[in-house]
Amino acid sequence: xxxxxxxxxxxxxxxDHAGLIARIARTYEADATRCEExxxxxxxxxxxxxxxxxxxxxxxxxIARIAHNRGVDHMLARQRDSGGAPLAxxxxxxxxxxxxxxxxxxxxxxxxAAIRRLPLGMRQVVTLALEGFxxxxxxxxxxxxxxxxDARLSRARRRLRELLGDET
Numbered sequence: 001x002x003x004x005x006x007x008x009x010x011x012x013x014x015x016d017h018a019g020l021i022a023r024i025a026r027t028y029e030a031d032a033t034r035c036e037e038x039x040x041x042x043x044x045x046x047x048x049x050x051x052x053x054x055x056x057x058x059x060x061x062x063i064a065r066i067a068h069n070r071g072v073d074h075m076l077a078r079q080r081d082s083g084g085a086p087l088a089x090x091x092x093x094x095x096x097x098x099x100x101x102x103x104x105x106x107x108x109x110x111x112x113a114a115i116r117r118l119p120l121g122m123r124q125v126v127t128l129a130l131e132g133f134x135x136x137x138x139x140x141x142x143x144x145x146x147x148x149x150d151a152r153l154s155r156a157r158r159r160l161r162e163l164l165g166d167e168t
Contacts, residue, residue, distance in 0.1 A: 027127045028071035042067045065141040114163040122156035
């Protein structure tokens, strides 16, 4: 792949999947500055990995896997550096849609905060499910069996209902 083809492919991937990257980053990082740093880490990892993309999965699946892997690394490094301090609950959406944000802002914030409180395995499957990935695609992204995805989603939904109370 030539440099110009790689640059074009990279630009297309970032343009088409910026929202996916941002939403996944928000599930790992609440601080706005660190969330942006994580988005940049994901972008850099995508740049490095793009030549290896063979099209065996969709570009969205490829990017989601990269984003989750970087998110896990980021979260572990942050916990190691901070001694596991809890994350803040106020990472603003970098791609605002004002009318929707006003209408659903508080509920969305509560959902994101509840998702952050889930154990990592549950957090990952919920994030991908909310992005519209099928259980088989989620299994591919996370490198687990599809029945493990089913079980994690079931437990995660139950836990989210508990965390959100009667909002669900």
